[in-house]
Amino acid sequence: MPTIPFIGSFFSSSSSTIPESDYRVQKTEEEWRTILNKEQFRVLREKGTEMEDTGEYNKHYPSSGVYACVGCGAPLYRASHKFNSGCGWPAFFDAIPGAIKPQDDNSMGMKRTEIVCKNCGGHLGHVFEGEGHNTPTDQRHCVNSVSIKFSPDESKADGKGDVETNGESKV
C-alpha cells in the first residue's frame, strides 16, 4: 500500500510532537494497540496520565536495575536516578544519556516540558526543574509507572537504547 509519510504526520492529532519519522521504532496505531494494554496505550500514545499515588513504581526504590520503555524496551532510567519526591508518581533526577527527548507542552493552560522515549516517541511524563530537591540535578522527571518496566539487570542500561540490534550477551 503506498503511503505518503509527510501527509500522515499533518493529520496526526498532537501539535507539539516531532515528526514520527524521527523515531527509530515506528508503528501504526493498530500495531501499538496489539503491544500495549489499554492503559499503556492511553498514556504512551495519547499522552495520558495515570492516577496519582497508584503507580506500580511510585514507591519502588531498588538498589540497582533499569527502568525501560514499556513500548519499545529501550533503557531510560537507572534505579540510582530515582528519588522520593513525594509527588505521587515515580521521580528521577536524571536519565540514561540520549534515552529521552524533551519537548514543549503548552496544553492544559500550562507551560511544561513533556518527555518522550527517544526510541519510539512514547509519552513518559513531564520534567520539572529548580524545585529545590536535594539531588545532583534538581530536575524531577515525573514519569508514569505504566510507561516503564523495571528490570533488576543493570547491564541493560549499557545498550544505549539500541535494543533491536544488540544481540551481544553481556554477562
Ligand SMILES: [Zn+2]
Ligand atoms: Zn520507547
